[in-house]
Amino acid sequence: MNDPAELAREQAAVDGIYQVLDDARIRYRQRQRQIQAHGATGSPQNRSERDVMAAHLGDQAARLEQVEEHLVFGQLTPLQGENFYIGRVGLQDENHSQVLMDWRARAATPFYQATARHPLGMASRRHIGLHRRQVISLEDEAFDLSHARDKQIELQGEGALLAALQAGRSGHMGDIVATIQGEQDRIIRADTSQILVIQGGPGTGKTAVALHRAAFLLYEQAERLAKSGVLVVGPSSAFLRYIEQVLPALGETGVVSSTMATLLPGIHAEGKEHPKIATLKGDLRWVKLIKRAVRSLQRVPDDNQILLVGSSKLALRPKTVKEAIRRARLSGKPHNQAREIFVNYVLDSLTDQYLDTENRREEAELAAAASTAGLGEIEIDRDSLSERALVREDLRSNLNVRRAVNLCWLPYSAQNLLRRLYAYPAFLARFASEFNDTEQEILYRPKQAEFTPADVPLLDELAELLGDLPNSSSPSSQQASAFARKQEQSRAQAAIEGQGLGGGIVSAEILASRAGASAEQSSLAEMAYQDRTWTYGHVVVDEAQELSPMDWRSLLRRCPSRSFTVVGDLAQRISSGGSSWHQLLGPAADALEEEAYLTVCYRTPKEIMDLAEQVTTAAGRPSPYPVQAVRQDPNSLLTEKVVTIDAASVEQVLKEELDYLDTCLGKDRGRIALVCSQHDLVTFQHLSSQLPFKIGTDPINDRVCILDAVTAKGLEFDSVILLEPSHICAESVGNLFVAMTRPTRRLVTLHSQELPPGWK
Template sequence: MNDSAELAREQAAVDSIYQVLDDNRTRYRQQQRAIEAHGATGSPQNRSERDVMSAHLGDQAARLEGVEERLVFGQITPLKGEKLYIGRVGLQDRNHQQVLMDWRAKAATPFYQATARHPLGMASRRHIGLHRRKVISLEDEAFNISHARKEGIELQGEGALLAALQAERSGRMGDIVATIQGEQDRIIRAKTSQILVIQGGPGTGKTAVALHRAAFLLYEQSERLAKSGVLIVGPSPAFLRYIEQVLPALGETGVVSTTISTLLPAVRAQATEHPKIAALKGDLRWVKLIKQAVRSLQRVPDCPQTISVGATKLLLAPQTVREAIKHARLSAKPHNQAREIFVTQVLDALTDQYLDIENRREREQLASAASAAGLEEIETVRDDLSERAFVREEIRANINARRAINLCWMPYSAQNLLRRLYAYPAFLARFAKEFTLAEQEILYRPKTADFTPADVPLLDELAELLGEVPSANSSSSTKAARQVHEKELSRAQAAIEAQGLGDGIVSATMLASRAGESVEQIALSERAYRDRSWTYGHVVVDEAQELSPMDWRCLLRRCPSRSFTVVGDLAQRIWGGKTGWKELLGPAASALEEEAYLTVCYRTPKEIMDLAESVSAAAGRPSPYPVQAVRNDPGCLVTRQVAAIDSPVLENVIKEEIVYLDNQLGKGRGRIALICGKNDFAGLRDICSQLPFRVGIDPISERVCLLDAVTSKGLEFDSVILLEPAHIGKQSVGNLFVAMTRPTRHLVTLHTEPLPAGWN
């Protein structure tokens, strides 16, 4: 609907809502400046109360400042009652009247789930299209008019949805908050408390649904998640850049985004390796191997060890070491932290031995002196505690004692121990009894080799058992910092409760991180990213069909509550084999609470989807959950056999696609990807460098880019030029399925070799 009078009425309503937004932003900032103007005076409790209010107001203002674009996108009119506007955030005017309902609120559910068959008490729904702050389109649906879509698919806001789908790709994923469909909304609002799997084929919006679910949980469980945060795990850095604007556009920023390769602080696992080696590293047999390797660092000597401390000879007996090891293990602390208990007990035993020797020597000397003087005995006055402390430190500092103790309980870092396992076959063989000799051999690599993504869960497993390598001042400084933080946390919590802000977006933990000069002032997301042992309130895992069992152990460690949203498509899995999510989740399978299915493909034309599924089926990998595409485009497929894929061929094809997109979307708009097999990438990059226009390798910022099929996972483009599909299919049928389903408009295929079976 584009009736001018109706557009004007809605424009007035939208203007009014934006005015409330501006007023709230201004009021929050003014109140924050007024509070901060008082300065850091008064009692600690007074300062905490000022800090908590300032932080609360600042965060409220920042949240509203991030939701300018498409603030209002819908309206619902109940059969009884007043119409309700739906938007990115909830807004109240100065009189506390609700002028805009947050899309995540329960009252907004009918906007997404009402249909003609099930109107949920609604008379009508309106989609409002905005450009900046101007109303440019209206689309109405009346629920008292019965209608049925072809093939049983009901699309909410069909006009708005198709407009969004037909818009050019920008290089960044946009939110779908204005066009969420009913099946998507039910998954977003699902009440599962543990693992929810979202199975969805290409173009079903599964990634967007997962991100909107994260935003929904941050809204619904704000108090819990404000303290722990949300972790998003994606398949590649390019994918994370692609989705990074979605949650901020929904008013949520307290999220950590990472790949498996960058999950551990200070570890960058960017090297590549053969898929067979990566699969072997993902095997759960590593759990036992790693545990035994760490235990091997705690060893009892075969015979007593002589330690010279000055003129005194001490013996470190095997029994002493055995008892100290047993005592340290009972603490259940990681290896490097339990070592201090071991060292303490060994030092105590050596100190006792030293004092016994010295006391015996002293008694003998005094007896000899008394005999020479004709006395029965000579009395002495001793400070036993002072002497014991002195002797203990002398032994601790003695190089011979340190060497002997280290040989019995060696401190070790996770990285050094894993490098040692790879570089020394005999050392690995001691613990790899469940691995064949051939498996052990392919794990070998020099100690200087870089880590790969498959090493990350092994490093994490080792770090969990080893703990941090102690430094000279780490214990005392950490303890002091913890005491300061706990004090600030207690004070902040009291301030929050005193001002009734417990349900706000500022928590005591957030405030404590800002309070006091001795506490580092960093955001929760940054603190979580730096801390390997941080546990999150919720974890979103995308392209989860590729994770190994060891990957899952690594992720489960970061979310003890098992609150996960797991996203993927079994048809896009690189390797075949396991066919169900229960199998693929490995150690996480016991926490699987619900599997949800997205069945409608919105992005990819039906012709492309049919072709991709035909090729996969012919290769013996039929899609276990085929989807129904809602768009037809008979001209979307172009297939050409060429003598060679060289500069002239690529130049002509790319120019044709640029002209096509310029005509369809406007000059310079739309994005093109050249997708090839991994082994073809280097050669094609050289060819592209000879073209008279730029072909980059960054799929986010370049209008025309070259990338391999694996890197294209999760991304989308207006046009895809698929190069030698047979090469991709030989490496992985799943990768070919991924590459074929990236475009929203055109799939142009160039090949010199025969096309894969099933290509009609």
């Protein structure tokens, strides 16, 4: 409905809401600057109070500065009472009247879930389309049973939804907050405390649903998640860049995003390896192997080790070492931290030996001197405590003692131990009794080889058992630092409680870090990303069907509460193993609380979806959860066979597709991906460099890019040009399914070899 009078009326309302937003932004920033102008003056408690308020105001302003686009997108009219507007955030005017309802509020639920059969107390719903701050369209739905229609697929806000789907791709995923459908909203608001699996085929919006669920939880469970944050794990860095604007546009910034390859601070596992090797590294048999390898760094000598200290000979006895190891292990600390307990016990024993030896020698010398001089017994006066401390420190710094202690309890880093396991087959064989000879052999690689993504959970397992290497700071300085931090946290917590800000996104821990660290390290996301042991309040895992059991161990370690949103599609799995989510979750399966299913494909035309499912079924991998597409386009499939795929054939197809998008979307709008197998990628990249078009490798910023099917996972394009699909199918049927279902408009297939079975 585009009645001018109605458009004008809604424009006035929208103008008023934007004015409230502008006023709030200005107010927060002005108050923040006023507080910061006081500088570092006053008592520590006063400074903490100012830091609390300044941080709170800054966070509120930043949140409102992210929600400019499509601030208002809906209106609900109850059967009784006044209508109200729905938007990205909740806003109140200066009289504390609600002018905009946050889409996550319970009162906003009918906007997404009300139907003619179940109106949820509503008379009607209006979708408001904005361009910048201008109202450009209105779409009304009356919840009147007399007008209810039987549809195969019930869509709410159909006009707004189709407009969003038909818009050109921008290189970044947009949020779907204005067009969330009923089945999606029920999943977003699902009341689960542990693992929720969202199974959804291509184009069902499963990634968007997972991200909006994260935003909903950050709103619904603000107090809990403010202190711990949310981790989003994606399949590739390109994918993370693709989705990076969604949560900030919903007003949420306390989120850490990572791939499995970058999960560990300081580790960027960019190496490549055969899928069979990666699968082997994901096996849970590594848990026992790694535990044995770490235990091997704790050794009891077969015989007494004679240590020369000055003119004294000390014996490091197996019995002493065995008892020291027992005590260190009982502490439950990681290997490198428990080593201090081991060292202290050994040093105490050696100190006793040294003092006993020196005492006997001194007594013998004095007795001999007294006898020669004709004197009686001579009493020795010692400051035993100070002498013992000096002897102990001398022993600690003695090279022979240090060497012997290290041989019994060797400090080690996770990286070096894993490299050693790979590079020395005999060393690996000592701990790999569950692995056969062939499996052990394919694990070999030289020490200087790059780590791969499959190495990350193994490094994480090692780091959990080893802990950090001993640092150079003294125990006293560590204690002083911990005490100072605790004091700062106490002052910050008192300030938060005193000013009634406990429900916000600022915690005492964050404020204490801001007081003692640089601004670059002050955000929750930065602190969490730099801390391997950080535990998150919630974790979102996308393309989860590809994770190994060892991957899941790493992720479970980061969320002890088991609060996960797990997203994926069994039909897109690269390997053929794993027929259910319960199987694929591995060690996380016991925390699986609910499986939800998205059944409607919004993105990909029906013709493309039907073809993709025909091909995968013919290959013996039918989709276990087929979806129903809402859009049809008889022109969405083009197939061209050539003698050979050369520069001329690719140039012709690409030119036609660029012209097609220019016609549909406007000049230079829309995005195209040339997708091929991993094996063909280098060849086709070289070929594309010969064309008179700019063809890049960045799916986010390049209008036309070339990439393999694995990198395309999770992304979407207006058009996809598929190069030699039989080669992709040979690598993985799942990869071919992914490649075929990336376009929102058209799939163009260019091939010189026979198409895979089922292609009609």
